[in-house]
Amino acid sequence: MKVKEGSFFSIIKSRKFLINLGLTFVVFFLLIFMVNWWLDFYTDHGEAQTVPDFTGMTIEEAMEEADDKDLEVLVVDSIYTDKVEKGTIFDQRPKPDFHVKTGRTVYLIMNSVYPERVKMPDLVGLPLKEAIAMLETYGLKAGKKKYIPHPAKDNVRKQYFEKKTIRKGTLINKGSYIDLDVGRGESFEKTAIPRLVGLTYEEAETIVSKKSLNLIVIESDDKIKSQKDTLRAFIWKQIPEYSSEGEMNLGDYIDVYISLDKNKSESDTAKITNHR
Structure with a gap:
């Protein structure tokens, strides 16, 4: 079938085509307007x-x-x-x-106003790392670690809460600190004295734990009211003092003096004593 030349342009110029084209544009813009109006209404636009x-x-x-x-x-x-x-x-x-x-x-x-309570797990006999991981699973925290003579090195021997032995299954507040006795082996192995002055108690505890040593607080300032305060307090004095050649037996204690004042030093204490 042959299409007459110019028929296409004739159709475009026809009135009917122009009317349909105009209606198409009107409907198109009307749809856009309706969609925008609906979105404004649905999303509470402006409010x-x-x-x-x-x-x-x-x-x-x-x-x-x-x-x-x-x-x-x-x-x-x-x-x-x-x-x-x-x-x-x-x-x-x-x-x-x-x-x-x-x-x-x-x-x-x-x-919550009142802490959630959980049952104390049995940590005795577990390697220290595994015991700490289990405490975290129960929502508890590892407190002080005391290294004692025992052939099972880095193995938990006893568990304590507020200085008393705590048994498996005892209900305890979530977030409580559990202190542990840890075996240090029966060797006479020695370890270097670490430098603790200037560190927080928590940082120092991590260091001495790796060296199978123990910390004991000899003096703390009046602002330290809780274990949380103790952990963030700074060590300003230690006995024995750090020495590049000094050594200690595994399981020995380092006495520390702590304060929430980061800038406190042994010289400050000496000045106060001399003034008195």
Whole structure:
């Protein structure tokens, strides 16, 4: 079938074609307008709110803040942590500064007033690294480690809580510190005296643990009220003193003097004594 020359241009110029083309454009732009209108309506465009930071607030404070922002809050879980005050909000979803539409619910995780309790595991007979890993699994923490004469080197021999032996299955607060007696072997092996002055107690404890030595606090300042304070306190004096050639028997003790004042030194104490 042959198409007459110029018929294509004749069709384009025809009134009917132009009307249909115009209607097509009208429908196209109308659809765009409707889609934008629907999106504005669905997302509540122009009325979005910035999610406040509820961390550290009580539930009452959070509800009041949410009400001011036309938001809702809902507690969905609770944990026990020392990162925020007891009975306050620990975490939230969505996160602070996230943009949401009016009426959105913000889900909260509270810090429990009372700590969760767990059963004490049996660590006796385990290698030290395995015992520490098990404590972490139960939500507990390794406290002081005392090295004692025993043929099973780096093996846990006893477990303590607040200076008393604690048995397997005893209920204990999550986050508690468990002290351990660890075998140091029966050899007369010696190890170099480490330099501890200037380190935190926690850092020093890691070092002496690797050397199968023990720490004992001889003096601490009045600001140290808890084990957490002790761990972050600085050592300003040690006995025996560090020596590049000095050695100690495995299991021996290093006496340390600690303070929350990082700049405290033995010379400061000498000045106070002389002044008196």
